[in-house]
Amino acid sequence: MPHSVPVSKLMIPRNEWPQLRADVDVITAIKILRIVTEDRKLEHGHSTPLVFDENYNLLGFVHLIDLLKSVRQIWERPGVRGEVISTGVQVRDLAVPFEGAVTEEESIIKALDIMMEYGVSMVPVMKDGKLAGVVKLADAFNEVAALLFDEEDPTERHRLLRDYHF
Numbered sequence: 681m682p683h684s685v686p687v688s689k690l691m692i693p694r695n696e697w698p699q700l701r702a703d704v705d706v707i708t709a710i711k712i713l714r715i716v717t718e719d720r721k722l723e724h725g726h727s728t729p730l731v732f733d734e735n736y737n738l739l740g741f742v743h744l745i746d747l748l749k750s751v752r753q754i755w756e757r758p759g760v761r762g763e764v765i766s767t768g769v770q771v772r773d774l775a776v777p778f779e780g781a782v783t784e785e786e787s788i789i790k791a792l793d794i795m796m797e798y799g800v801s802m803v804p805v806m807k808d809g810k811l812a813g814v815v816k817l818a819d820a821f822n823e824v825a826a827l828l829f830d831e832e833d834p835t836e837r838h839r840l841l842r843d844y845h846f
Contacts, residue, residue, distance in 0.1 A: 686786065687782050687783070687787070687788055687791055688785070688805075689788075690816075691805045691813035691814065691815050693813045694730075694813050697729075697813070698713055700712065700731050702731050702732060702739055702775060704770065704771050705768070706747055706770070706771065706774070709729070709771050710751065713729060713744075728741050728744065729741060729771075730804075731775040739775045739777065740775040740777040741802070742771055742774045743776065747774065750769045750774065778803065778804050779794065781794075784813075788820050791803045791805075792820050795820070801817040802816050
């Protein structure tokens with residue numbers, strides 16, 4: 681059952697998740713994220729960057745929409761491309777702290793409880809006070825769904841999709 685599945689089974693390692701320094705300005709952050717997403721071809725859901733201070737302590741995450749809001753006035757100007765130096769806004773100004781965290785040994789249920797309580801779609805996984813990785817809502821949902829319903833009978837699968845799926 682879900683209470684016996686450790687977070688480590690679903691955790692995405694830290695080095696596979698986009699990360700930004702808190703002191704970087706928003707324009708540079710957007711450029712970095714573009715490079716990272718092009719180079720690594722990050723899969724869907726790996727796009728919310730984590731924010732770290734100069735000592736590699738996790739401060740939180742930043743919503744892509746907040747990065748875009750910070751530069752909206754720039755893209756509205758005709759002819760502006762590439763020569764923008766800074767908006768004066770740093771990533772730390774937009775960072776949203778995490779409301780909770782889990783360890784690798786804890787159950788995915790604890791991670792799901794944090795996600796449900798705070799309405800978030802990811803939870804940091806900590807080890808010795810440092811970030812080890814991230815667990816995503818979609819991965820936890822799929823694990824729970826598989827544990828609750830792992831229907832292998834093709835006729836039942838077909839019936840469910842036929843009768844209840846648009």
